[in-house]
Amino acid sequence: MVTYEADAWTALGDPTRRAIFARLAERPRPVGELAHGLPVSRPAVSQHLRVLKEAGLVTDRSAGNRRIYRVDPDGLAALRTQLDRFWNEALANYKQLVEQSTEEDE
């Protein structure tokens, strides 16, 4: 899914979002805690979280009147997307080589 990759890349292309994401990789946190220690406002953090969520990188859940964010456990999907592309490219190279060398032998 090309769109998904592009979204994940765009989402992590921003240094603040990378910082937020790295903090969530440590452990799940509410927005307030994320905002604390970052040089951006709480609404800005919420905005960044929305982008990360849309890119499929983080999920959230309600806990009382707070929302707890965490790295999407299905982030495995992003790894799969990368590897799928890697191997498809490798096998396409491979097929070309095999068929080329087989023709040369004849």
Next chain:
Amino acid sequence: MTTQAEQTSVQTAIVAEAPVERAFQVFTEDFDRIKPRDHNLLEVDIAESVFEPRAGGRVYDRGVDGSECQWARVIAYEPPERIVFTWDISPQWQLETDLSKASEVELRFIPEGDRRTRVELEHRHLDRHGSGWEGLREGVGGEQGWPLYLGRFAERVA
């Protein structure tokens, strides 16, 4: 519905117009030209990628300055049918320091007649790389980390 195994693996296949022996041989001998060149964990450009054709063999990239990066270990080498090797690269595209977290890749070469071979590839146990995100703190912020990698994809896709 996807099963757990499907979620933790990547599968792909191609059919090559070549006898199975030839198909098997080319994979290891020409691995240098098969592996996408821009996937590089070295600090310098890759001069050559080497696949040692035996169980216990190493798979590594050699840089133009002679430096080496071994990123896989051959577990099974059974010509002309099957190859299995580990994938010692983390989701952050860095060497997996804890080899118990390595995933593995299996290639199966299946003859479909005298001159045609189906090659099936399965990259499995991806969940062994932690949740896929462990250790991300180091990888995600660095220049060589995941964002750069995704960026390369994005450039090529665009």
